[in-house]
Amino acid sequence: MTTITKLPDPVAGGSKPSYRGKAGRARKTGRRRRLGDLRIALLFILPAMVGFVAFYLVPTVRGIYLSFTEYSILGDPTWIGTKNYTAIFGDELFWNAMGVTVQYVGLNIGFQTIIALGLALLMHRVAKSTFIRGALLLPFLVANVIVALLWFWMLDYQMGIVNELISWLGLPRIAFFGSEQWAIPTIAGVNVWRHMGYTALLIFAGLQSIPNHLYEVASLDGASPTRTFWSITMPLLRPVLVLVLVVTVIGSFQVFDTVAVTTGGGPVNASRVIQMYIYQKAFGESDFGYASALSVILFVILALVAFIQMKFLKGNESDLD
Amino acid sequence: MKKTLGAVAAAAAIALALSACGGSGPASAEAKGEINYWLWDANQLPAYQQCADDFTKANPDIKVKITQRGWDDYWTTLTNGFVAGTAPDVFTNHLSKYPEYAAKKQLLSLDDAVAKDGIKLDSYSKGLPELWVGQDGKRYGLPKDWDTVGLFYNKAMTDSAGLGAEQMANLDWNPKDGGSYEKAIAHLTVDKNGVRGDEAGFDKTNVAVYGLGLAGGGSGQGQTEWSFLTGTTGWTAKDKNPWGTKFNYDDPRFQDTISxxxxxxxxxxxxxxxxxxxxxxxxxxxxxxxxxxxxxxxLIGQYQSYKGVETAFAPTPKGPEGKRASMFNGLADSVWAGTKNPAASVKWVEYLGSTACQDVVAKKAVVFPAITSSSEIAAKAFADKGTDVSAFTTHVKDSTTFLFPIADKAAKVDGIMKPAMDAVLSGKKPASSLTEANDQVNALFK
Structure with a gap:
């Protein structure tokens, strides 16, 4: 309908005023129709809207309110101003949690993106069978907690199959989840394993959107495969890569279940990621106000990270234009 | 990944909706209807089901529905239930948890019932009933059982090491050289080449059998890990128990033991x-x-269930002053303040705390009931099964027990002490670092 109003007037000037009147009427009916669509549109949006308001908007606003209170879930919240926030800045465990989380995100995103990119290229160029492409997605189809438990058992110090192999090779056993050095790399590794297929699929979709003729031209010009990759594939893949990065980084910052079912934050504080700390404060120590303040801080950090990524990697522009 | 929290919220929302549907009935003053009862130990479920059946036989108007949940899920589900209004009417309560519930007014005071129905508190083992009196002086539970700590050892291993039952039962310990307790542990440790821990050429990087097993750092209580050692030095976790607010993790007696x-x-x-x-x-x-x-x-039952392993029991070692020590922990049944059926709930709690039910539990030989006479029946039931439980009862007989440290803010203390103890035990920090943790814990109560 909007095209009607955008149509260029075929006859410029005032030679046919009657036509103008007609066009004006058309414009009016167009607006009326638009308003009529609004109702229908609202009806269609409604189910999603109800969900959004009930499960996102209200909890978020309430969470922000609770972050300024002392609240133990049993009883009413009491307003304490910004006390929670000032306490957080002096809280060693918070800074430790941030450090651990950043370490996790770095390892997880670094490995995941590179491996996924490699897999996507293989899917694009080599493995054309749907079966193999589908198989890459399999780990993602298993629930997070199951994946975590599976690896927890396989990497067990005493009885895990991985340590049995290591000791069969004559090497010392490794306490994958038990030692401070290994806990976060292990958890990051487990999640890379689960998510790489899915991330590869997203990147693969991006690869397919790159027009084939560009590659043909490049090969006619005698560009080497490496040169083609850096000069054609990477720049044109950028919008998709940015989207993938934004989504995976946000997801990665919120790692919780893998930690919860394996180390529970330990040993000492080595794997107490920020979500684990929030959970501990809220559901373990009934300090929902403090936990809400931590969540708000995480929310702000994630918003900033997403903004910076979009801004500096120009995720909303494409070089194809 | 954030779905887990979302799922909890969704579950809570659903629970809320469900409770809204069922929440129309007014609180009943009459003792009838169905009441929900929760416990976490699956080993005890058959015994309490028997109690419930007997109870319903005597009170046909009241039905008891028992739900068993594992320890890890038990407390979060319970807290969610308090908020959503779906908590059980009666539940098994723990000393580390009830102070907070009492402070948040989630528990029904049982004083009136105890007075009215003439419950004899002195029929319980000494010290147990007092544990369940809150900071406000009100009673929030009737004792159901007690436990002490002991040494569980592999008899085949002590036999081949030449350690007799008599020796195992008379070990002594001190924080300097560990006494005969450490000697026994060292002797029972065997490396891959069959060399014992106290022999020359012992390879400590390649141990096949450890003399002493390890569960974890024990957090701030160390109930089964170290409290039976610190207890012999005269050290106590707090200035006052229950309800002390000054902790003693900076005491050299404690730190030497941990070291x-x-x-x-x-x-x-x-x-x-x-x-x-x-x-x-x-x-x-x-x-x-x-x-x-x-x-x-x-855990007696579980340790006896391993095939091919004969488990024997010895009392914990004697300390520097020649006395043993064991933490004395006890569970109780509490009534939720939000119950729609307080009369029936109280009646059920009284039955759980009565000789009738505790004798039933005793005969199953799984735990020691809180009532002294029932506890003797339990000891006999264990003996009939061929298990010598004197290692555990000796503490009660000789009054070498000390009480589980009861404090408000237990979860927060735990949040500080667990990482602190783990750091010491993993060798990352010296035991003196616990002084700093102690300061943090004490700051919680300022």
Whole structure:
């Protein structure tokens, strides 16, 4: 309908005023129709809207309110101003949690993106069978907690199959989840394993959107495969890569279940990621106000990270234009 | 990944909606209807089901629905239930949890019922009923059982090491050289080449059987891990128990004990802390990877269930002053303040705390009931099954028990002490670092 109003007037000037009147009427009916669509549109949006308001908007606003209170879930919240926030800045465990989380995100995103990119290229160029492409997605189809438990058992110090192999090779056993050095790399590794297929699929979709003729031209010009990759594939893949990065980084910052079912934050504080700390404060120590303040801080950090990524990697522009 | 929290919220929302549907009935003053009862120990479920059946037989108007949940889920589900209005009418309560529930007004005071129905509090083992009186002076539970700690050892291993039952029952310990307790542990440790821990050429990096098993750092209580040692030095966790607000983790007696204990790992007599993540103390014992475990009497049944392993029990070692010590912990049944059926709930709690029910539990030989006479029946039931439980009852007989440290803000204390103890036990920090943790804990109460 909007095209009607955008149509260029075929006859410029005032030679046919009657036509103008007609066009004006058309414009009016167009607006009326638009308003009529609004109702229908609202009806269609409604189910999603109800969900959004009930499960996102209200909890978020309430969470922000609770972050300024002392609240133990049993009883009413009491307003304490910004006390929670000032306490957080002096809280060693918070800074430790941030450090651990950043370490996790770095390892997880670094490995995941590179491996996924490699897999996507293989899917694009080599493995054309749907079966193999589908198989890459399999780990993602298993629930997070199951994946975590599976690896927890396989990497067990005493009885895990991985340590049995290591000791069969004559090497010392490794306490994958038990030692401070290994806990976060292990958890990051487990999640890379689960998510790489899915991330590869997203990147693969991006690869397919790159027009084939560009590659043909490049090969006619005698560009080497490496040169083609850096000069054609990477720049044109950028919008998709940015989207993938934004989504995976946000997801990665919120790692919780893998930690919860394996180390529970330990040993000492080595794997107490920020979500684990929030959970501990809220559901373990009934300090929902403090936990809400931590969540708000995480929310702000994630918003900033997403903004910076979009801004500096120009995720909303494409070089194809 | 954030779905987990979302799922909890969704579950809570659903629970809320459900409770709204069922929440129309007014609180009944009459003792009838159905009441919900929760417990976490699956081993005790048959005994309490029997009690429930007997109870309904005597009170046909009241039905008791028992739900068993594992320890880990038990407390979060319970807290969610308090908020959503779906908590059980009556539930098994723990000393580390009830102070907070009482402070948040989630527990029904039982004083009136105790007075009205003439419950004899002195029929319970000494010290147990007082544990359940809150900071406000009100009673929030009737004792149901008690437990002490002992040494669980692999008899085949002590036999081949030449340690008799008599010797195992008379070990002594001190924080300096560990006494005959450490000697026994060292002797029971065997490396891959069959060399014992106290012999020359012992390879501590390649241990096949550890003298002493390790469950974890024990957080701020160390009930089964170290409290039976610190208890013999005269050290107490707090200035006052229950309800003290000044903790003593900076005391040299405590820190020396922990230092000695952590040193066992260094010597190769005890597994490293990092190997305990995801592992089960009892299962490693069952697999023959440790000769001695220190744990509580509620696990007697489990330790006896390992095929091919004969488990024997010895009392904890005597301390520097020649006396033993064991933490005395007890569970109780509490009534939720939000129950729609307080009369029936109180009646059920009274029945659970009565000789009738506790005798039934005693005969199953799984735990020691709180009532003294029922406890004797339990000891006899154990003996009939061929189990000598004197290692656990001796503490009660000789009054060498001390009470579980009861404090408000237990979860927050735990949040500080667990990482602090783990850091010491893993060798990352010296025991003196616990002074700093103590300051943090004490700051919670200012």
């Amino acid at each position: 000695w204990w952590a040193g066992l790992t260094e010597k190769g007599y005890m597994p490293k802390l990092e190997t305990t993540v995801g592992a089960s103390l009892a299962d490693n014992f069952g697999a023959g990877k440790a000769a001695i475990n220190t744990t509580g009497d509620w």
